[in-house]
Amino acid sequence: MxxxxxxxxxxxxxxxxxxxxxxxxxxxxxxxxxxxxxxxxxxxxxxxxxxxxxxxxxxxxxxxxxxxxxxxxxxxxxxxxxxxxLDISATMEVQPLAVRLQYTPANVNTIETVGRYPDEKPWYTDINNLISGKGHPPEVSGKEQRTLQRLASNFIICGEDLYRRSFDGIQLLC
Incomplete structure (x- = not known):
């Protein structure tokens, strides 16, 4: 029915x-x-x-x-x-829903934001530097260094790229 x-x-x-x-x-x-x-x-x-x-x-x-x-x-x-x-009441005016077909994955639109502004660094720069042996950023405290070290334990560098290990072992490109 x-x-x-x-x-x-x-x-x-x-x-x-x-x-x-x-x-x-x-x-x-x-x-x-x-x-x-x-x-x-x-x-x-x-x-x-x-x-x-x-x-x-x-x-x-x-x-x-x-x-x-x-x-x-x-x-x-x-x-x-x-x-x-949605919680729609009888008195509510509902606007039409615009649907746009997208032929590339949605995450592709958000990855390449780095480089649009000259002094902008990707979010993973400090983790990448720590794993590649460049050490901690000089301005961070001891507590922040420990946090960064803990975060970095879930990442690996393969070739030139940084990957995060997911909980099921899959490597996710940063």
Whole structure:
């Protein structure tokens, strides 16, 4: 029933926005096959949902229902997670969500901030210097030196690059 209610809510929202042509992607093979006419609705509790959904379908000029397996439906899971974190009241105005496709990992956009400003050092400079044998920075106290030493115990240098050892042994490039 929840799948029917979600599909109905989505189609009602599309109609409210005056959408005429729509592709509906769903991970419920039951709803997709029932609305496409491949399967009959036999469950008495689902028949009213199916009838109402069919009446909504008739209001669109062009509508296509496409099955998307749950394992390939990452976008829907992300939206569902986002929706579950929000507390939306009936009086609240909800702004549209802008979605932008990104073809590179998100962390790529944050790594290369070093070098934009001439005197800026990466966050790991002191750890790198300590591991490579250059010692502690001269301005740090004894307590800060011990903290830096403790932090540095989780890092290694391989070639020219500094890596952090994660708890499961994977080496993460700094």
């Amino acid at each position: 929840a799948e029917y209610e979600a599909c109905i809510a989505g189609l009602e929202a599309a109609l409210a926005l005056r959408v005429q042509d729509i592709d509906v992607f769903g991970d419920s093979i039951l709803i997709i096959c029932q609305i496409n006419g491949r399967w009959r609705t036999r469950e008495t509790r689902l028949i009213p949902y199916n009838r109402y959904l069919e009446s909504l379908v008739k209001k669109f000029r062009n509508i296509t229902f496409i099955h998307s397996s749950r394992t390939r439906n990452h976008f829907a899971y992300a939206l569902a997670t986002l929706a579950s974190m």
